[in-house]
Amino acid sequence: MQHLALTVGLAAAALLGLHGEATAQQRKDRPLVIQSQGSFFVGGEVKKGPAPTGATAAFGAGDITVNQMYVQYQIPPGGDKHRPVVMVHGCCLSSKTWETTPDGRMGWGEYFVRKGRPVYLADQVSRARSGFDPSVISAVKAGTAPASSLPNIIAASHQVAWTIFRFGPSYPKAFPDGQFPVEAVDELYKQMIPDLNALLPNPNPTWTQMAALARQLRGAVLMGHSESGFFPQQAALIDGTGIRGLITIEAPCPEDLTAAQISTLARTPTLVMFGDHLEDVPVVVLSWKKTYEACNAYVQKVHAAGGDAQMMYLPQMGIKGNSHMLMQDKNNLRLADLILDWIDQHVEKR
Amino acid sequence: MQHLALTVGLAAAALLGLHGEATAQQRKDRPLVIQSQGSFFVGGEVKKGPAPTGATAAFGAGDITVNQMYVQYQIPPGGDKHRPVVMVHGCCLSSKTWETTPDGRMGWGEYFVRKGRPVYLADQVSRARSGFDPSVISAVKAGTAPASSLPNIIAASHQVAWTIFRFGPSYPKAFPDGQFPVEAVDELYKQMIPDLNALLPNPNPTWTQMAALARQLRGAVLMGHSESGFFPQQAALIDGTGIRGLITIEAPCPEDLTAAQISTLARTPTLVMFGDHLEDVPVVVLSWKKTYEACNAYVQKVHAAGGDAQMMYLPQMGIKGNSHMLMQDKNNLRLADLILDWIDQHVEKR
Numbered sequence: 090m091q092h093l094a095l096t097v098g099l100a101a102a103a104l105l106g107l108h109g110e111a112t113a114q115q116r117k118d119r120p121l122v123i124q125s126q127g128s129f130f131v132g133g134e135v136k137k138g139p140a141p142t143g144a145t146a147a148f149g150a151g152d153i154t155v156n157q158m159y160v161q162y163q164i165p166p167g168g169d170k171h172r173p174v175v176m177v178h179g180c181c182l183s184s185k186t187w188e189t190t191p192d193g194r195m196g197w198g199e200y201f202v203r204k205g206r207p208v209y210l211a212d213q214v215s216r217a218r219s220g221f222d223p224s225v226i227s228a229v230k231a232g233t234a235p236a237s238s239l240p241n242i243i244a245a246s247h248q249v250a251w252t253i254f255r256f257g258p259s260y261p262k263a264f265p266d267g268q269f270p271v272e273a274v275d276e277l278y279k280q281m282i283p284d285l286n287a288l289l290p291n292p293n294p295t296w297t298q299m300a301a302l303a304r305q306l307r308g309a310v311l312m313g314h315s316e317s318g319f320f321p322q323q324a325a326l327i328d329g330t331g332i333r334g335l336i337t338i339e340a341p342c343p344e345d346l347t348a349a350q351i352s353t354l355a356r357t358p359t360l361v362m363f364g365d366h367l368e369d370v371p372v373v374v375l376s377w378k379k380t381y382e383a384c385n386a387y388v389q390k391v392h393a394a395g396g397d398a399q400m401m402y403l404p405q406m407g408i409k410g411n412s413h414m415l416m417q418d419k420n421n422l423r424l425a426d427l428i429l430d431w432i433d434q435h436v437e438k439r
Numbered sequence: 440m441q442h443l444a445l446t447v448g449l450a451a452a453a454l455l456g457l458h459g460e461a462t463a464q465q466r467k468d469r470p471l472v473i474q475s476q477g478s479f480f481v482g483g484e485v486k487k488g489p490a491p492t493g494a495t496a497a498f499g500a501g502d503i504t505v506n507q508m509y510v511q512y513q514i515p516p517g518g519d520k521h522r523p524v525v526m527v528h529g530c531c532l533s534s535k536t537w538e539t540t541p542d543g544r545m546g547w548g549e550y551f552v553r554k555g556r557p558v559y560l561a562d563q564v565s566r567a568r569s570g571f572d573p574s575v576i577s578a579v580k581a582g583t584a585p586a587s588s589l590p591n592i593i594a595a596s597h598q599v600a601w602t603i604f605r606f607g608p609s610y611p612k613a614f615p616d617g618q619f620p621v622e623a624v625d626e627l628y629k630q631m632i633p634d635l636n637a638l639l640p641n642p643n644p645t646w647t648q649m650a651a652l653a654r655q656l657r658g659a660v661l662m663g664h665s666e667s668g669f670f671p672q673q674a675a676l677i678d679g680t681g682i683r684g685l686i687t688i689e690a691p692c693p694e695d696l697t698a699a700q701i702s703t704l705a706r707t708p709t710l711v712m713f714g715d716h717l718e719d720v721p722v723v724v725l726s727w728k729k730t731y732e733a734c735n736a737y738v739q740k741v742h743a744a745g746g747d748a749q750m751m752y753l754p755q756m757g758i759k760g761n762s763h764m765l766m767q768d769k770n771n772l773r774l775a776d777l778i779l780d781w782i783d784q785h786v787e788k789r
Contacts, residue, residue: 199476217533218568220632226589244489283570
C-alpha cells in the first residue's frame with residue numbers, strides 16, 4: 090500500500106506538473122500524461138484545381154488548397170518550461186518515423202514528450218497527411234500535358250534502402266554490431282511511401298512552413314532527418330525569428346553556402362549527428378563519407394563564424410553500430426538523451 | 440488546497456484506472472491520461488517496384504511494399520474494459536478527420552479515448568501515411584504505359600465540397616442553422632488531399648486490413664464515414680470474426696446486396712447516422728435523399744433478417760442543422776455521446 094501511495098503521489102505530481110525537472114519527467118513504463126494534443130496545418134495556398142476527368146468528372150472544377158503542412162502535437166504538463174521540438178521526417182517516409190519503432194519500441198516523439206517537451210511532428214508538404222498537388226498528374230491523364238511533365242517519384246526499394254540506411258554491407262546481410270532492428274525491417278518497408286517532392290516549387294514550402302511554425306510557437310527547436318536534415322537551416326535562412334535550435338540528423342550539408350548565409354545560421358545553436366559504418370556500404374545515391382565530411386566542414390564554418398555548432402559523430406563517442414535510422418535503432422533512447430542534453434545545455438541554458 | 444487535493448485524487452484515480460466507469464472517464468478539460476499509444480501497419484504485400492527514372496535513377500530497382508494500412512492508436516487506462524473503436528475517414532481526407540476540428544475543438548478520436556475507449560485511427564490504403572503504389576505513374580513517366588492508365592484522382596474542390604458536405608445551399612452561402620463551423624472552412628480545405636483510390640485492386644485492401652485489424656484486436660467496433668461508410672460492412676463480408684459493431688456515418692449503402700450477404704451482416708449490430716439538409720443541396724455526385732433512403736432500406740433488410748440495426752436520422756431525433764462532417768460539427772461531442780451510448784447498449788451489453 091505504501092508503494093501504491095508513492096505511485097499515486099508521483100503520478101499526480103507528473104500530472105499536475107507540480108515538481109521540477111527530475112520528477113516531472115514521466116518514466117516510460119508509466120501512463121503518459123498529456124496536457125493537450127491535436128493537429129493543425131501551417132500555411133497553404135488556394136489555386137484553381139485540375140478539371141476532374143472520367144469517373145470523377147461529376148466533382149466539377151474549382152479551387153483546391155496546396156502546400157499546407159500537417160502537424161500533430163502533444164504537450165505534457167509543464168511543457169511551457171521547455172522549448173517545443175519540431176521533428177520532420179526524411180525521404181520516402183512520414184512522421185511515422187518518430188513513432189513506434191519497427192520492432193515495437195517507443196519512438197523519439199513520445200520519449201521527448203515524456204521528457205517534458207512539447208513535440209510537433211510535421212508531415213512534409215507533398216507527403217502523407219499534408220497531401221500533394223495533383224494538378225500535373227491530372228493534366229497528363231486529361232491529355233493536356235505531356236507524360237514527361239510527371240514527377241520523378243522516389244519509391245526507395247527494400248534492396249536500396251538496406252544499404253543506403255546502412256543496415257549492412259549488402260542486401261540482406263546485416264552488420265554484426267548493427268543497432269537497427271533488422272528482424273523487423275519489413276515494418277520499416279511499410280513506412281516507406283512514395284516521395285513526390287519533385288512536384289514542389291522552390292523554395293520548398295516545407296521550409297517556409299517550418300519557419301512559420303517556429304514563429305507561431307514563439308521559439309522552437311527544429312530537427313530534420315536525411316532528406317529533411319538541412320531543412321531547419323533552410324527554414325532559418327528564410328526566417329529565423331522563431332528558431333532556437335537547428336538539429337541535423339544524418340543528412341547532406343550544402344558546400345556552397347555563402348559567408349552571409351553561414352553568418353545567419355551561426356546565430357542559432359546547431360547540432361549534427363551521424364551514426365556508424367559510413368564507409369562500409371556501397372556508394373549509391375550518395376557517399377556517406379563525403380556527406381559526413383561536408384557536414385563536418387559546415388560545423389567548422391559555423392564555429393569559425395562565432396556560432397555554437399557541434400558534430401556528434403557517434404563512433405567517435407564510443408557509440409557503435411548505428412544505422413541511418415538513429416531514431417529507430419535499438420539504442421534510440423540513449424541517442425535521444427544526447428539530443429535532450431544538448432538542447433538543455435545549448436538552447437535552454439543559453 | 441482542498442480543491443487541489445480533490446483534483447490530485449481524481450487525476451490519480453483516472454491515471455491508475457482504479458475506479459469504475461464513472462470516474463474512469465476523463466473530463467475534457469483535464470489532462471489526458473494514456474496507458475499506451477503508438478502506430479503500426481496492418482497487411483502489405485511485396486511487389487517489384489517501378490524502375491526509377493531521371494533524377495531518381497540512382498535509386499535503382501527492387502521490391503516495394505504496397506497495400507499496407509497505417510494505424511495510430513491511443514488506449515486509456517482501463518481501456519481493456521471496452522471494445523476498441525476503429526475509425527476510417529472518407530474521400531479526399533485522412534485520419535485528420537477525427538482529430539482537432541477545423542475551428543480547434545476536440546475531435547472524436549480524443550473524445551472517445553477520454554470516454555475510456557481504445558481508439559484506432561486508420562489512414563485508408565493509398566492515402567496519407569499508408570502510402571500508395573506509384574508503379575503506374577512511374578510507368579507513364581518512363582513511357583512504358585499510356586497516359587490513359589493514370590488514375591482518376593479525386594481532388595474535391597472548395598466549391599464542390601461546400602454543397603456535397605452540406606454546409607449550405609450554394610457556395611459560399613451557409614445554412615442559417617448549420618452546425619458546421621463555416622468560419623473555419625479553410626482549415627477543412629487543408630485536410631482535403633488527393634484521393635488515389637482509383638489505383639486500388641478489388642477488393643479494396645482497406646476492407647481486408649480492417650477485417651484483419653478487428654481480428655488482431657480480438658473484437659472491435661468499425662466505423663466508417665462517407666466514402667468509407669460502408670467499409671465496416673465490406674470488411675465483415677470478407678471476415679467478420681473480429682467485428683463486433685458496424686457504424687456507418689453519412690455514406691452510400693449498396694442496394695444490390697444478396698440475401699446471403701444481408702444474413703452475414705445481420706450477425707453484427709449496426710448503426711447508421713445521417714445529418715440534416717439532405718434535400719437542400721444540389722444533386723452533385725450523389726443525391727443525399729436517395730443515399731439516405733438506400734441506407735434506410737438496408738437497415739430494414741438487416742432488421743428483417745433478425746439483425747440489430749438502427750438508423751439515427753438526426754433531424755427526426757430533433758437534432759437539426761448537421762452537415763456531412765458530423766465529427767467536426769459544433770455539436771460533435773453530443774453526436775459522439777449518441778454513438779458511445781449505442782455501443783454500450785448494442786455491443787457491450789449484448
